[in-house]
Amino acid sequence: MITPSGNRVYGMAAEYPSAASLYEAAKQVRDAGFKRWDVHSPFPIHGMDDAMGLGKSWLSAVVLVGGITGLLTAAVLEFGPSSYLYPVIVHGKPTNFWTVPAFFPIMFELTILFSAFTAFSTMLTMNFLPRWNHPMFNWERFKRVTNDGFFLVLEARDPRFSENEARELLERTGGRHITVVHEE
Amino acid sequence: MDGPATASEVIASEASASVAPPLARVPLVLNKRNFDWVTNRISGAVENPTPRWWWVAFAITSAIATFGLTCIGYQISTGVGTWGLNSPVGWAWDITNFVFWIGIGHAGTLISAILFLLRQKWRTSINRSAEAMTLFAVICAAIFPGIHVGRVWMAWFLAPVPNQYAIWPNFRSPLLWDVFAVSTYFSVSVLFWYTGLIPDLGTLRDRATSKIKKFFYGIFALGWRGSNRHWRHYEMAYLLLAGLSTPLVLSVHSVVSFDFATSVIPTWHTTIFPPYFVAGAIFGGFAMVLTLMIPARAIFKLQDIITPQHIDKMAKIILLTGSIVAYAYAMEFFIAWYSGNQYEKFAFYNRIFGPYWWYWWVGMLFCNTLSPQLFWFRWCRRNIFVVYFVCMCVNAGMWFERFIIIVGGLHRDFLPSSWGLFTPTWVDIWTFIGTFGIFLSLFLLFIRFAPMIAMSEVKIVLPEADPHYVPPEEHHPVTAGGKERT
Numbered sequence: 001m002i003t004p005s006g007n008r009v010y011g012m013a014a015e016y017p018s019a020a021s022l023y024e025a026a027k028q029v030r031d032a033g034f035k036r037w038d039v040h041s042p043f044p045i046h047g048m049d050d051a052m053g054l055g056k057s058w059l060s061a062v063v064l065v066g067g068i069t070g071l072l073t074a075a076v077l078e079f080g081p082s083s084y085l086y087p088v089i090v091h092g093k094p095t096n097f098w099t100v101p102a103f104f105p106i107m108f109e110l111t112i113l114f115s116a117f118t119a120f121s122t123m124l125t126m127n128f129l130p131r132w133n134h135p136m137f138n139w140e141r142f143k144r145v146t147n148d149g150f151f152l153v154l155e156a157r158d159p160r161f162s163e164n165e166a167r168e169l170l171e172r173t174g175g176r177h178i179t180v181v182h183e184e
Numbered sequence: 185m186d187g188p189a190t191a192s193e194v195i196a197s198e199a200s201a202s203v204a205p206p207l208a209r210v211p212l213v214l215n216k217r218n219f220d221w222v223t224n225r226i227s228g229a230v231e232n233p234t235p236r237w238w239w240v241a242f243a244i245t246s247a248i249a250t251f252g253l254t255c256i257g258y259q260i261s262t263g264v265g266t267w268g269l270n271s272p273v274g275w276a277w278d279i280t281n282f283v284f285w286i287g288i289g290h291a292g293t294l295i296s297a298i299l300f301l302l303r304q305k306w307r308t309s310i311n312r313s314a315e316a317m318t319l320f321a322v323i324c325a326a327i328f329p330g331i332h333v334g335r336v337w338m339a340w341f342l343a344p345v346p347n348q349y350a351i352w353p354n355f356r357s358p359l360l361w362d363v364f365a366v367s368t369y370f371s372v373s374v375l376f377w378y379t380g381l382i383p384d385l386g387t388l389r390d391r392a393t394s395k396i397k398k399f400f401y402g403i404f405a406l407g408w409r410g411s412n413r414h415w416r417h418y419e420m421a422y423l424l425l426a427g428l429s430t431p432l433v434l435s436v437h438s439v440v441s442f443d444f445a446t447s448v449i450p451t452w453h454t455t456i457f458p459p460y461f462v463a464g465a466i467f468g469g470f471a472m473v474l475t476l477m478i479p480a481r482a483i484f485k486l487q488d489i490i491t492p493q494h495i496d497k498m499a500k501i502i503l504l505t506g507s508i509v510a511y512a513y514a515m516e517f518f519i520a521w522y523s524g525n526q527y528e529k530f531a532f533y534n535r536i537f538g539p540y541w542w543y544w545w546v547g548m549l550f551c552n553t554l555s556p557q558l559f560w561f562r563w564c565r566r567n568i569f570v571v572y573f574v575c576m577c578v579n580a581g582m583w584f585e586r587f588i589i590i591v592g593g594l595h596r597d598f599l600p601s602s603w604g605l606f607t608p609t610w611v612d613i614w615t616f617i618g619t620f621g622i623f624l625s626l627f628l629l630f631i632r633f634a635p636m637i638a639m640s641e642v643k644i645v646l647p648e649a650d651p652h653y654v655p656p657e658e659h660h661p662v663t664a665g666g667k668e669r670t
Contacts, residue, residue, distance in 0.1 A: 023651035026412075042219060042383070043643045044415035047651050052412060057420035077344055081352035090354050102356035105439055109364040112432045116372040116425055120379060123421035127414040130406035137409070145410045146387035146640075148219035 008183040010135035011155040014175025022150040025173035036158035066118025074110035245624040252618010273606040278332035285325035291469020292318030297429035308641035358442035365439040383640040450531035460512035467505035468582035471575040499565040506556030547584020551577040
């Protein structure tokens with residue numbers, strides 16, 4: 001969608017007075033069948049994922065893979081040198097598999113280390129962050145989103161999006177300062 | 185809370201007793217502050233012109249830090265002989281300081297991770313600064329093992345790479361476990377801290393008045409825009425980081441204690457060490473959190489966010505962990521007697537009546553065992569000066585405890601002919617004081633450039649953050665029960 005001045009439209013956004021009103025609005029937008037939309041709030045609102053029709057984040061599955069990678073890395077790192085590359089008998093401990101209890105601490109630490117880095121980097125990747133420019137930042141009021149502003153935006157790329165219908169939906173759910181947000 | 189005044193109000197209150205909770209909770213943020221107030225008050229600490237006291241404090245701490253770093257430079261360039269270490273006491277202030285600092289870090293992780301998993305919402309007021317404290321304490325801790333081995337240019341021997349003879353480090357050694365544990369701990373703590381900071385850096389970015397501030401806060405905020413599609417993954421990542429940090433923090437001080445427990449020195453070679461060290465770490469760390477937060481809340485007028493309730497709860501944790509530590513002390517003595525081992529028995533007799541007797545009487549007995557018992561009394565937990573006094577006792581006492589464990593174990597071992605005492609040199613002393621300079625300088629920089637309280641998390645505990653929150657009407661009904669629950 002392009003405005004008469006030639007600006008591409010990102011979507012239509014509205015501000016809500018409270019977390020509770022944004023929560024109610026999200027449920028209505030979900031039930032209206034929108035798919036490309038989002039809410040913005042200064043803090044995570046409890047139950048908002050359900051209100052938006054989003055399931056549980058699958059980040060945990062990726063982190064599991066990261067943790068297993070860390071565990072295997074530690075196993076290779078410890079058994080490789082100690083059993084194959086340069087076995088040295090220290091403390092009278094064996095150099096075969098049965099020395100494994102002495103390897104547990106590092107296995108544990110690397111499992112944690114890899115899981116944590118996976119959690120952090122996957123969170124950013126799944127959120128497409130860092131992204132320093134975004135159409136929502138073009139809206140002056142949106143600065144309040146990190147303070148006390150509650151926003152809902154219907155994106156223009158949603159198949160159900162039309163300017164009139166979007167405006168009507170935002171008005172009906174109690175949105176204020178309804179604004180067309182441009183891409184540039 | 186005002187009780188019902190008239191008969192009709194009493195009836196109304198009794199009628200609503202079935203629905204209203206019998207004990208009203210004291211709100212975590214006092215005086216019904218709103219989101220905007222929270223943002224302004226916490227961001228204000230960063231945005232307002234630098235106060236004069238900050239410059240004075242920073243000048244002092246950075247001067248101390250510089251002197252400490254100079255001592256480290258002198259120690260590195262001259263040799264470990266500048267310290268008082270000698271046979272039989274080969275570990276003294278250096279490792280004492282290492283264990284002391286790394287232990288302080290643990291309270292930050294306990295607050296940010298374990299209390300998060302336990303859904304202790306009061307943690308939100310203190311977790312950010314406690315996590316920062318963790319990072320700075322671990323930095324101070326990491327200095328000592330790095331320099332006490334001598335020849336720091338060989339520090340790469342700690343890394344899991346083969347040396348010039350193709351020999352790898354010994355992966356079965358607790359000292360190498362320690363390298364992995366501490367470096368993992370630091371890395372994960374940085375990630376956890378930074379993950380929590382992202383939304384708050386977004387706040388500072390959106391409030392920035394100068395281009396430079398907007399640029400730098402903007403870079404580090406990563407373009408955060410509070411999207412719920414982001415919060416969904418963010419909250420999961422935060423939960424997972426908390427879940428990962430919880431066993432991690434328990435493991436780190438356990439591994440630190442393995443450095444001692446796997447040796448054969450009397451008083452070191454015990455199985456009680458891992459839980460004893462972990463409890464002691466949290467004990468000492470909470471004392472340091474309060475040491476930093478009690479002045480900070482007064483200076484930055486944060487009494488509505490860090491309330492007497494928060495201090496009360498931290499005092500209770502100090503009481504709990506202090507009592508665990510006291511139990512461990514007692515159990516050490518019991519086992520020494522019960523084991524029938526003459527060296528163990530002598531070592532513990534020597535702890536109380538030997539040349540370092542007053543370290544035990546002052547540090548372990550008075551500071552660590554007796555002083556936190558004051559926190560059984562509500563009046564003591566609510567009195568800032570008593571709390572501060574106990575925290576200072578614990579800060580000192582935990583250092584003494586580590587000194588007693590390390591030097592106390594080494595100075596009189598199996599053969600009386602090899603006995604000897606430890607005397608610190610001025611380099612020992614100033615390196616330790618210097619780490620306080622480093623720690624406090626970093627903390628001062630932190631409160632100047634980053635929000636010292638997690639704004640986005642404090643907002644969650646406000647009542648209006650609840651999606652089912654209904655604003656109270658003008659004449660709200662009397663709630664049942666007058667007693668405040670804390």
